[in-house]
Amino acid sequence: MFFAVTVGDWLGEVENWVFAVLAIAMVYAAIRVVTTKNVVHAALFLVIALGGSAAIFLLLGAEFVAWTVVMVYIGAVIVLFLFGIMITRAPLGYETKLSHPRRVRIGAALASGALFLLIGGAMLDAFGDDPVPAAIDPTRTSDIGQSIFERFVIPFEVVSFVLLAALIGGIVIARQDPTVEEEEVLQ
């Protein structure tokens, strides 16, 4: 039921070869993110994993989503990660403190394996045999805009409101009001 396509068909499609290369690179990078003992290397391997996911979106014809992944994750999140690591402590070489005890590592491996099986099983069950639409619709980006601002406008507004609340909350928590003496000095 899951694998109706034969191996020969699978190898005949160029997209599958590209996908295979991307998938191997992503899996390797994802494993290295958790096994490397250097924080900066972990962040850089995360770039490869995220770049791979953007490339898979491109392969599916979802240009807008792909470049959003690049912009938000590689351009903003990873740059902030690296920036944060660099202004706090930027150790060259390897840190021993980063390793967890054996039982934690086994637990984490079991948990992530279970999650992988759950998501993989659910995806195959739902979309297992559905073909990816071959023709790429050039108006897809404007379709996304249309559906966000017409059909899903209320959820969109709610999400922006939640984000705004989180932003203000973050400022309130991080902000330190000057004490009375400091206030006098400032004036």
Added chain:
Amino acid sequence: MIVAAVPFALWLAAKAVVTLGLMLGVVLVVIWAELKWSAHIQSRVGPWYVGGRYGWLHPIAEALKFLQKEDLVPEAADDKVFRLAPYVMLAGTIATFAIIPIGPTVVARDLDIGIFYLLAISSLSTLGVLMAGWSSANKYSLIGGVRAGAQLIAYELPLILALVAVAIQAGTLSLNGIVAAQTETLFTIGGFDVALPFALSGQFIGFVVFIIASLAELNRTPFDLPLAESELTMGYVTEYSGLRFSMFFLGEYAGVVAMAAVISTVYLGGYWMPGISDDALDWLGPFILVGKIFFIVFLYIWFRWTWPRIREDQLQRMAWKWLIPLTLFNIMATATLKVVL
């Protein structure tokens, strides 16, 4: 099926080679222009005399100087990241050229979401700069990298917000569409149709803000704090030498050309020029675009050799307190006018 992909791959390779070749050619001319104009502005003698006349040999002498230097990696540096950083920086810059329309029909790829792609791909260079700053194992490099990071985070916002207003006015994200929107007739004087580029019709604030923010994004004077020779040696490129240094050098100038090309396309009408028929544009277009690029490049060079460097707090204040509110106002005004008119 695999055979069917071969023409596509060949076509892709051809486009990449042509884009790269054009880019490198223009970049070499821009490096020469910087040497010449800096010599005129600051009375530097080298670029006047090298090679006998006009200093034509100077850029070649510079290139040879870089080629013969040893490719050093500091002992304490993080070897792999250190070696990879220049490539990441250069890749992010070169990828910009893929969507610049150099003529009505000549464009490597007319992306539906052109501007968005532009902003996404340029963040790769930031990554390269941070990698270089961290992996050099040098405090000057690290400070330079941190400064570059802070600066790029601050100035990416006005850059994006300025382009948002352009997208609203043009009604599209595609760069070809934006050029086309600038060729539409605004009004008629005595039977002569007048069409204005966005810099002159509604986006003047955006144009000025974009030029300022792009200077900061390129780490050029007066925003060259990440490199600041007088305090940080050379910032994040301190430890680089030989070929890898020249890759950073090339990346810097490729960035200048890319930014100038984006400004010319988005604000100055790109390959289009009033009074030239559509047939003539097919072969004149690229020359018009290069002319506009060199106008912007001239501004960049002029600023660099005549202005002092500003301070870190001034730089941050300018971005957050002036440029971002200005661009937000610009977006509001543009959106209102778009609805009213």
